[in-house]
Amino acid sequence: MNGVALRLQIRVESNAAWLAQIVRAQREGRSCLPAHLGLDARQYAALLARHGLRPLVRGAEDGLLGERDALREELLALRREEWQELRDLLLAGQDDRGEPAMAAIVAAACLGGEHLWRDLGLDSRAQLHALLMHNFPHLAVRNTQDMRWKKFFYKQLCEQGGGYVCRSPSCETCPTYHDCFGEER
Numbered sequence: 440m441n442g443v444a445l446r447l448q449i450r451v452e453s454n455a456a457w458l459a460q461i462v463r464a465q466r467e468g469r470s471c472l473p474a475h476l477g478l479d480a481r482q483y484a485a486l487l488a489r490h491g492l493r494p495l496v497r498g499a500e501d502g503l504l505g506e507r508d509a510l511r512e513e514l515l516a517l518r519r520e521e522w523q524e525l526r527d528l529l530l531a532g533q534d535d536r537g538e539p540a541m542a543a544i545v546a547a548a549c550l551g552g553e554h555l556w557r558d559l560g561l562d563s564r565a566q567l568h569a570l571l572m573h574n575f576p577h578l579a580v581r582n583t584q585d586m587r588w589k590k591f592f593y594k595q596l597c598e599q600g601g602g603y604v605c606r607s608p609s610c611e612t613c614p615t616y617h618d619c620f621g622e623e624r
């Protein structure tokens with residue numbers, strides 16, 4: 440690997456860099472996340488400080504963004520139980536390299552309607568894959584069939600006794616197979 444590629448890899452595999460991108464996308468309205476990314480205000484401020492990121496400052500011109508954020512906070516509150524199950528699933532897949540707040544953030548993005556990488560404000564599924572492998576290795580490594588990530592997480596919850604996704608006992612006979620597997624563009 441040459442020096443440029445190595446520097447790129449180091450940048451891409453850093454939680455600080457991923458979080459900077461997620462925070463920027465949220466502030467620019469390019470993700471599904473609420474203002475505090477699914478965290479409470481204190482946790483959000485601590486996360487930014489921990490990773491050297493700029494605090495959120497709202498101005499008068501942010502009225503529209505404020506409305507959008509309020510709506511997203513409301514939606515998150517309505518689906519709190521589901522969010523908690525996803526967050527706990529993710530936390531259980533961490534080792535000591537993982538950023539615990541990332542579990543809450545990824546769980547909040549799972550509630551959006553797009554592919555997970557888009558709902559987080561990342562550039563690609565490949566970037567999401569690196570983030571998940573870094574933060575939740577014990578969970579991510581189990582996606583051996585290359586399922587779409589949201590579907591994979593919900594399937595784990597189904598297998599734990601939840602009832603979010605699967606209407607069929609096996610993927611092979613499932614009428615919605617193509618919603619769970621295949622490319623994410």
Ligand code: SF4
Nearest residue numbers: 605609610613616619
């Ligand atoms: S293909 Fe069907 S059974 Fe398999 S994870 Fe998706 S919804 Fe569940």
